[in-house]
Amino acid sequence: MMECKTYIRAHADDLLKDLTTLIRIPSVEGEPTPDAPFGSEVARCLHETLALCDRLGFRTVNMDNRVGWCEYGEGDEMIAVLGHLDVVPAGDGWQAAEPFSGEIKNGRIYGRGTMDDKGPTVAALYALAALKDAGFVPSRRIRILFGTNEETGCQDMVWYLEHGGEVPVMGFTPDGEYPIINGEKGIMNCTYARKLNQTGAYRLTRFEGGTASNVSPAYAVAELACPAEAAGKIALDKVTVTAIDGGIRVEAEGVSAHGSTPEQGENAIGRLALALTMLPLEGDLADCMAFLADRIGMETRGESLGIAMRDDLSGDLTVNLGVAAFADDTLSLTLSVRYPVTKTYDEAHPRMERAFSLGGFHETKMKHKAAIYMPPESELIRKLSKVYEEQTGDKAVLKSIGGGTYAKSIPNLVAFGPIFPGDEIREHKPDEYMETERLLQNAEILAAAMYELAK
Ligand SMILES: [Zn+2]
Known part of the structure; x- marks a missing residue:
């Protein structure tokens, strides 16, 4: 869908502005309260994100201030994109920018969460907005899930599954790396x-x-x-x-x-x-x-x-x-x-x-x-591989890892993005950043992936 690229490029400033708003909320896990089980800043970040979804014209659900989502399209089946809004503490050693600033300079947006995982999550949201704007009518619903406890135990998705949260037929989390992590050890x-x-x-x-x-x-x-x-x-x-x-x-x-x-x-x-x-x-x-x-x-x-x-x-x-x-x-x-x-x-x-x-x-x-293994011939891996190769021109080499990603927290997911092979690792480190170009590129890839999986 070429129109998606046009939409994403035309709305680059809005995307960055909305991301900055979220980066400025220091959503590190805090003291639980009845309305904020993972702390007030985490809940505030979820509310802000759902308000943004509203503005973009999506229906939204806030499940007990632990996980929220927006959804687009109709259909019995649902595909999921799982991101998270909580972040690790800033830590010491920030030099390029303040950790909760969202400052944009030298072609980068800086701040805790720009790469892990608010940046990719906002990119997914604009990807979905682009599909909607293009008039895409999916045959599967597309749900972007906003987790709020990835960094400190994934109790958000435990809650989701235990309280009747719908299990997607397939999906991905942009909280790992490209091309595709199709295997994770148990x-x-x-x-x-x-x-x-x-x-x-x-x-x-x-x-x-x-x-x-x-x-x-x-x-x-x-x-x-x-x-x-x-x-x-x-x-x-x-x-x-x-x-x-x-x-x-x-x-x-x-x-x-x-x-x-x-x-x-x-x-x-x-x-x-x-x-x-x-x-x-x-x-x-x-x-x-x-x-x-x-x-x-x-x-x-x-x-x-x-x-x-x-x-x-x-x-x-x-x-x-x-x-x-x-x-x-x-x-x-x-x-x-x-x-x-x-x-x-x-x-x-x-x-x-x-x-x-x-x-x-x-x-x-x-x-x-449990371990994750999605075979190369499965629909999910075939389609994500095709998208990655078309969008980047590079081979979609599948990878198995010993670490656990957020994909483990609900069934039928793999990790897809946001960091590209060879790029500097920067999540959980001082001066965390995302190149604005990489952010837009992520939005384009995520739009193409949602389109393939849901069409
Ligand atoms: Zn993460």
Whole structure:
């Protein structure tokens, strides 16, 4: 639809103005209130967005201030475009512009959310306005969903699904990257715990490391009540031992990496366990540290745990031991385990539970997000590939990733845009920006995609 391009170019100033209005609302998750479950600024941003939809002539729904949408066209089936209006905090280091300014200069619009994800969301809205203006009569309804809790747990879409929100027949989220992410590994974020009945001359009094399941820890520390000569028994690279009152402190260094690519890091908790097994530990403590050192250690593919699996599309299952904590004589381990895109929870989870139960651990927490895999021959992938190739002239190379995108939050979606191959990564960083040209290009691609999927 050539008219769409004309409309988008002719309304570029309006698009930028509306985006600036939204960027100026610092929609970081805040204190919940009855009318604003994710904080007042988040709710305000949703209200502002729905008002914009009204002005553009779309019917709108606000579902309990958690998620809203606008819709166009008629038909039994619905295709969805899922964006989000919440943002991560500004953080430090902004130099080019103020984080909540929406300042436009040097062909860029700056601000938290310009790329992730208010920019693409407003682009989608103008794409739909362009289709409407062109008189497009779709045979499937087109719904643009405005999520408000993507950055801090995706409870918006949990609410949507649990409260009768319609499931789209297909759709996409412009909250990933181009060309198309058609595979995402399944994610199990889980905690396993074991109570230690400590006996012998070596007693663990402290064991901790890491901050989140999805980050490979760069530091871990243990303290033991033990004989003074223990200090001499540990000799391991990147491990330091210091004498403390009544015992020793052992500190291990690692290399931080994202939990979806733990092989790029070095796990400080695993290294700490390896160091502690050099001590003449006894009983439960000996048992537990041996399990941790031998079954996990520095491994990231779950080989010794016996949970390794792989497929050609997405490679190996990965294990990231993100957090260790020790309290009330109980050691707890929090992990992010990601299994290949063509595998299932029923294949991966029982093996993991068995592995940990052999080490005396039981599962205390499990948050699962199923893998996504949309085959290249599916209608969704065929059509999005065609659109991408026509619009950019580049090949639509399909990609599987270990990370989870917003596409996981409701069925039948994949991530499509907004960032192009080779472009600078800037979401969640200082000086987040979107080139105004890229913004318009996104609107054009999204219009073509909605047209293909809904016609
Ligand atoms: Zn996002």
